[in-house]
Amino acid sequence: MTTPSFVDLDVRPVLRAGGEPFGAIMEAIATLKPGQGLRLLATFKPTPLFQVLSSRGFAHEARELEGGDWEVLFRPTAAAPAAEGAKTxxxxxxxxxxxxxxxxxxxxxxxxxxxxxxxxxxxxxxxxxxxxxxxxxxxxxxxxxxxxxxxxxxxxxxxxxxxxxxxxxxxxxxxxx
Amino acid sequence: MNASDRALSDAVASERNATLPGVSLSRWTMSYFAAGLMSFALAQGLMVAGYGYPHAPVEAPETLALVHLIALGWLSLLLCGALFQFVPVLVAKPLHDNAMPLPTLVCLLIGLLALLLGFLQLGGQISLSLPFFPVAATLLVLGFTLVLWNLGRTLWAARPLPLPARFVVTGLFGIAGTVFLGAIFALVLGGATSHPHLIELTARGVPIHAIAGLGGWLTLTAMGVSYRLLAMFMLAPELDRLSSRLAFHLGSGALAVAFVGGVVAICFEWRLDFPLLTAALLGLGALALYGKDMLFLYRARKRRTLELNSRMAAFALLSLVLAAALVVVTIARGDLSTHAPAIVYLVAFGWLSGLGLAKLYKIVAFLTWLECYGPVLGKMPTPRVQDLVVEPRAVKWFGLYFLAVWAGTAALLFDYPGVFRAATALSLIATVAIAMQLFRTRRLRDVEHATAVAAGARRPRLLWSLSRQA
Incomplete structure (x- = not known):
């Protein structure tokens, strides 16, 4: 599999303003082209999101940045949606x-x-x-x-x-x- | 967990719920139908044997036992079983808990048995000094609370509700009120309380209990479900127009006035005439609008040849019209209370039971077909839903049933108890014959042998359905 290109999404301003970034994340996911991934920047490790996106066929890779923020790479996995069946x-x-x-x-x-x-x-x-x-x-x-x-x-x-x-x-x- | 994290996990949870689409089979609905049909046959057998009204007074314990065997054992179980399947259909959301209906059924059946034994005890027919009434009150309150919880959670999750589902909500208020009063009666009759207000309620509250049960719970719920089912089975438009909404508001208003007004009147020792007459006017208004809507549905349908269930539902609706006309005529003549038993009989047997039997004929075939052939549709030749039934054979039993019920109503109106027993014998024969047709449908007896259970399809169990979602 070739290295996918990533679309960047920085939800830190939304989170710092007390907002709720879930909708924006799902919108960004919906606009990805086949093979594209998402690079998400957040103020905390967004654990609940991992499961949702894994059920949509994305593997994640999270690392802490300097200053306590987090960068998460979501990459599409080839056969994931089929494995989940009904839910996806x-x-x-x-x-x-x-x-x-x-x-x-x-x-x-x-x-x-x-x-x-x-x-x-x-x-x-x-x-x-x-x-x-x-x-x-x-x-x-x-x-x-x-x-x-x-x-x-x-x-x-x-x-x-x-x-x-x-x-x-x-x-x-x-x-x- | 910080606030954003929590907001995110809430969103994730709702996202997960939203990803469970559609409706699966209600697991225990067939058990409710079977228990209901057995109660109905037993009740008619007792009536043929001369048990209860008109051979005993209306308020005799025998009559009360019979009435509850029909209203609880047959009509309420039928309706609960149907609602566990069709509330999810009305709101396009899965049932809150598909396993709970079994313990619910056990509570309701044992509660009903205790109630019947309580009435026999009251009439001195059994001399056991067990606390049947308090046990009945406890189990029936528990059983119906489980029904309300399960259906209430399902409906709550589906807000805003479409009109048919709003009728069901009012119906659920009706059963809550009915059970509330019934439990008070049982506790008073069982000697568990001697509070003067509760004794007064027991002495004068029976009409309110009956109106909330027959009118609020059974009739309003059946109206709501029929808006959707008749539209679905006849390919007619879904109605949500002014007359339908007005029917809903008048019907709900009638229940509220009868129940709240009635209970208040009893507690303050006022006469019951005013709230009951107001409720009757509101209720008749609701029925008139509902009748107009049903006529519109039959006329606006795209399906030219009607299936048996829709043709027989028309006879049930006709019975409702006749009952409403009798109410109007007897109020005008001032002899409503004399003829109330005949009207109640027509509502219970012609309208509610008639509609129930007609819809069972379609529902059992459809659910059995979906359970058996749904998983292999498109992959191999499968029979059609209509191949599971033989309408020409069933239609004569339905015809006999409605004729017997109308004859029985006339016999009660004109006071011929012997004719009433003979008519009931005929309606019993018709009921058993229709139940046999349902049994044959469930066991795929009328499907060509070669396609009956093709490889991959599974033969349905008689009393429960395998859930199609893990």
Whole structure:
């Protein structure tokens, strides 16, 4: 693996002002390109963050600077998201490729929308994305996707009636039965 | 740990909760359904044998035992089992604790048994001098507190709540009030207290206890859940419009006026007419708006051919309309108290039990299908949900059930106790037959053998569901 480039984020001013840097850190993580890491500067060793970012596929390396501040390097690890399965699936904010398949399942009787999505993703390759339109939040589908190791993200469109879900076939998708 | 560190770990904790998506199967819901159906069949068997009203007075211990076997053993267990699965669906958040419903069920069942024995003791039918009523009060308070805790935590985590879930919240206040009064009655009847206010509450509070239970808990909760389930199963729009919100406010207001007003009136030795009549008007207003919304849902649906559960739910709604009409007519004629038993019977058997049986027919099939075939969907051919049921076979039993209940209501109104027993025998036969259909669905008896349990799919257990999330 080549040495990744790092994006710098200094949250010390926020912390000294009594602020809460978690949102800024997660935003920075979301804008990283594949292979990029994050160099974080903080006034203390941000232990709780290590676990969150490890579940998103980042290894950490922390060292104390002179004056008591800390520098932490978060580097992406290749296969980490798959290992965590359910927990990482919905929290992956990095850019996704264009969907290779679109489904409009808005007029189907439940549970047919879920059945069609699960059938369609079986034909896709790891890393490929499927998008689907639904008429409600697919609450029984989401745990099944997580269990199968696929990433997903979704939400209601501006009209408040159409739910769009995108599924990215996970590297850790279980072997076909 | 300094302040920033703590803020960070709080954020981390909420982040972790947010990463558990969707809803898994409620583990013990099927046990609640099975216990409920057995109580319902037993109660109808006793009625056929001539036990309780109309062969004994309304306030006789036998009648009270029967009423609680139905309201607690059947309707409340059915509703609790359904809520453990569907409150998470309403709010798209997992149930707070998926293991707690089992100890809860044990508390409720033993509490119910103690309560029934207490009534038999009160009627002199058993001469054991054990403290059945205080035991019943303790266990039922404990059981329903666990229900409230589990569902309350689930709902609390999901604020702001969608409208159907807000109906459920009011329903939970209803059960809290019902159990609160019931526990006082049990302690007074069991001789555990002789406080004059509590004795007065026991003497005059029965209508409030019944209204909070049948109206607040069972009816408002069923209304809330039906807003969502009917929309879901008929492909109709989710309703959150003025009439639905007004129905919610009027219904909640009716419960509050009946309960708070009623208890205050008893404590100050005022007449109960005023709060109960006000509550009745508010409640009828809520029912009218709810009826209008349900009519709209049926008309605005995208699914042209209705499944059995939606067609039978319409008969349950019709029973509710009939009951409301009877309330209006008998208030106008001044003989509400004479006909109250017939109206309560129609509400409990036609509306609540009818809706319950209709929705069970869909829910059992859907949950069984999801448990058995969810993990292999898309990987191999699987049956559809509708392949787990045989609607033409079930529909005649549902038809018999509703006809028997309407005949029974007429028999009570016009005072033909013999006809009532015959009608109850028919509704019992229909109930057992519907329960057999549910059993067949759960055991995949009607699925083609080749696809019944394909490799990788697992055959569901009768009484519990395997959790799909570790």
């Amino acid at each position: 699936a919905p929290s992956d904010d990095s850019p996704w490729p264009e969907p290779v398949q679109h489904l409009d399942n808005r007029d189907l009787d439940p549970p047919e929308p879920m059945v069609r999505i699960l059938a369609a993703i079986e034909a896709l390759k790891p890393g490929e994305v499927l998008s689907a339109l639904l008429c409600r939040e697919p609450i029984f589908l989401l745990p099944e996707l997580a269990k199968r190791g696929h990433g997903w993200r979704g939400g209601f469109e501006a009209d408040g009636k159409t739910y769009r879900v995108e599924v990215r076939i996970g590297a850790g998708a279980e072997a076909k039965a």
